Amino acid sequence: MGNTAILAENLTKYYGKTRGINNLNLAVAEGDFFGFIGPNGAGKSTTIRTLLGLISPTSGNGKVLGMDIARHRKTILQRVGYLPSDTAFYSGMRVRDILKLSAELRKKDCRADAAELCERLQLDRDRKAEDLSFGNRKKVGIVCALQHDPELLILDEPTSGLDPLMQHEFFSILQERNRKGTTVFLSSHILSEIQRYCTRAAVIREGSIIASDSVEKLAKAGARRITLKGDLKREDLPGIRNWTEQEDTVSFLYNGDPNRLIRVLAGRDIRELTVAEPDLEEIVLHFYEKGGEQV
Amino acid sequence: MTLIRHELRQAWKSLLVWTLAIGAFIVICLLMYPEMKGQMDSITSMFSSMGAFTAAFGLDTLDFGTLRGFYGIECGNILGIGGALFAALIGIAALANEEKNGTAEFLLTHPKSRAQIVSAKLAAMIIQILVMNAAVWLLSMGSVAMIGEPVPWKEFGLLHLAFFLLQAELGCVCFGISAFLWKGGAGIGLGLAIVLYFMSIIANLSDQAKVLKYITPFGYADGADILANGAIDRTKLLIGAVFATAGIALAYGKYCKKDIR
Numbered sequence: 001m002g003n004t005a006i007l008a009e010n011l012t013k014y015y016g017k018t019r020g021i022n023n024l025n026l027a028v029a030e031g032d033f034f035g036f037i038g039p040n041g042a043g044k045s046t047t048i049r050t051l052l053g054l055i056s057p058t059s060g061n062g063k064v065l066g067m068d069i070a071r072h073r074k075t076i077l078q079r080v081g082y083l084p085s086d087t088a089f090y091s092g093m094r095v096r097d098i099l100k101l102s103a104e105l106r107k108k109d110c111r112a113d114a115a116e117l118c119e120r121l122q123l124d125r126d127r128k129a130e131d132l133s134f135g136n137r138k139k140v141g142i143v144c145a146l147q148h149d150p151e152l153l154i155l156d157e158p159t160s161g162l163d164p165l166m167q168h169e170f171f172s173i174l175q176e177r178n179r180k181g182t183t184v185f186l187s188s189h190i191l192s193e194i195q196r197y198c199t200r201a202a203v204i205r206e207g208s209i210i211a212s213d214s215v216e217k218l219a220k221a222g223a224r225r226i227t228l229k230g231d232l233k234r235e236d237l238p239g240i241r242n243w244t245e246q247e248d249t250v251s252f253l254y255n256g257d258p259n260r261l262i263r264v265l266a267g268r269d270i271r272e273l274t275v276a277e278p279d280l281e282e283i284v285l286h287f288y289e290k291g292g293e294q295v
Numbered sequence: 296m297t298l299i300r301h302e303l304r305q306a307w308k309s310l311l312v313w314t315l316a317i318g319a320f321i322v323i324c325l326l327m328y329p330e331m332k333g334q335m336d337s338i339t340s341m342f343s344s345m346g347a348f349t350a351a352f353g354l355d356t357l358d359f360g361t362l363r364g365f366y367g368i369e370c371g372n373i374l375g376i377g378g379a380l381f382a383a384l385i386g387i388a389a390l391a392n393e394e395k396n397g398t399a400e401f402l403l404t405h406p407k408s409r410a411q412i413v414s415a416k417l418a419a420m421i422i423q424i425l426v427m428n429a430a431v432w433l434l435s436m437g438s439v440a441m442i443g444e445p446v447p448w449k450e451f452g453l454l455h456l457a458f459f460l461l462q463a464e465l466g467c468v469c470f471g472i473s474a475f476l477w478k479g480g481a482g483i484g485l486g487l488a489i490v491l492y493f494m495s496i497i498a499n500l501s502d503q504a505k506v507l508k509y510i511t512p513f514g515y516a517d518g519a520d521i522l523a524n525g526a527i528d529r530t531k532l533l534i535g536a537v538f539a540t541a542g543i544a545l546a547y548g549k550y551c552k553k554d555i556r
Binding site: 015049052053054055056073074075077078080082084086087088089090091092101102104105106141144 | 301305396398401403407408
């Protein structure tokens with residue numbers, strides 16, 4: 001791994017007695033297109049908000065673009081673009097004023113980039129903040145996060161509220177930026193978009209990272225989806241999950257010794273057999289069902 | 296400067312409404328003064344025979360029949376209470392409203408330190424109080440000139456300065472409280488302003504409660520005392536400055552380390 005854009009070491013955040021994140025370890029290399037996967041309440045937003053200095057960690061360390069999150073917050077924010085999961089703006093302000101304010105707070109002239117992004121995202125700059133739909137508020141947030149051409153983009157649930165066409169355009173923009181060297185770190189629970197666009201990903205469960213690797217390896221490592229027609233019983237094979245039966249077809253995820261699988265299947269009357277790589281969604285569900293086992 | 300300008304842009308409508316409301320009340324009162332002047336003998340004797348309430352509102356010290364007395368009591372109360380409510384509201388909203396309105400994530404993920412944000416919001420609050428007081432001062436002095444009365448510049452100047460300091464102190468205290476809130480706290484701000492006002496009334500009613508005048512900023516902004524003594528009580532002012540400084544220190548101390556919701 002080259003230089004790290006994001007590094008979290010035993011990062012922990014408790015809200016009183018409530019767990020936010022617990023001993024979270026994460027490394028995102030510069031130039032990565034990184035997906036951060038987890039269900040609601042797993043700690044995705046807490047991780048992001050801690051890295052950006054919105055909340056202070058209870059313990060542990062974090063670095064963004066090589067700088068300590070506790071000591072260099074302002075410099076980090078100068079070089080980062082952030083899109084929160086729920087974007088809110090000052091009522092009474094028009095979109096163009098919000099974008100101008102964001103640029104002025106960064107002491108940058110972002111008019112050209114803002115104009116291009118607004119055109120590509122079909123965002124009307126004359127609308128007032130209070131008249132914007134959730135999707136349009138999201139677009140304003142995207143332009144604010146991107147218009148200053150940051151080195152690192154941190155995007156929390158970026159596509160919620162965007163229609164499929166806009167999602168496609170949004171990811172095109174992200175891919176272009178990533179090709180130019182921008183590191184993209186996006187949290188999502190929409191696994192198909194992580195699988196489609198991200199090169200690396202981490203899975204968070206109950207505040208801790210339970211898997212972190214390239215998306216390709218994450219999808220390949222671990223379980224296989226076995227689908228067969230025959231007289232196999234669930235108790236014939238230990239370590240199987242997601243067992244489903246439909247008429248004479250059974251389907252399950254298997255993560256054990258392949259030799260044992262072959263031996264067990266050889267002793268049964270199997271009429272059809274398919275062994276497939278499950279999609280990322282199945283893999284993530286598999287991780288969760290494994291109870292947080294590290295991989 | 297960007298942040299201060301942004302804060303003032305967000306606030307200008309409410310500033311305008313409060314300034315016009317307080318200014319208009321004072322102008323109306325002053326324009327009524329020439330008409331009331333002829334009936335002042337009976338009003339003064341009525342006010343001077345209200346027992347404890349005469350002292351409570353400073354009517355035992357000031358002559359309601361003169362412009363000085365009339366202005367000190369009527370206009371002083373309007374600017375005193377109105378200005379205090381205004382200062383309390385903008386102070387209590389200054390830091391808490393970002394979280395209440397969900398804009399904190401936008402603001403605090405720009406490259407500005409928390410201390411810079413607190414400073415900008417504090418400066419914007421003081422500027423608003425200053426603008427409101429300057430506008431009310433101009434309207435008041437213009438109205439006094441309009442009704443053909445000589446303007447007692449020094450005495451009225453002191454009175455207005457005291458009200459400005461009262462509002463600044465109350466604003467700073469509420470500003471400090473604001474750092475601890477995340478849902479807005481208009482009730483807390485207004486409640487505090489009203490409690491402090493009544494503390495000064497109670498202090499005027501009872502000798503045993505005189506100490507309250509050292510706690511409430513209305514203690515040094517008492518029109519009757521200022522116009523009678525021709526000065527603002529420095530001890531009370533100093534105590535007020537301590538409260539204001541504590542409020543500001545509290546705001547920096549808390550907000551710079553606060554977990555944003």
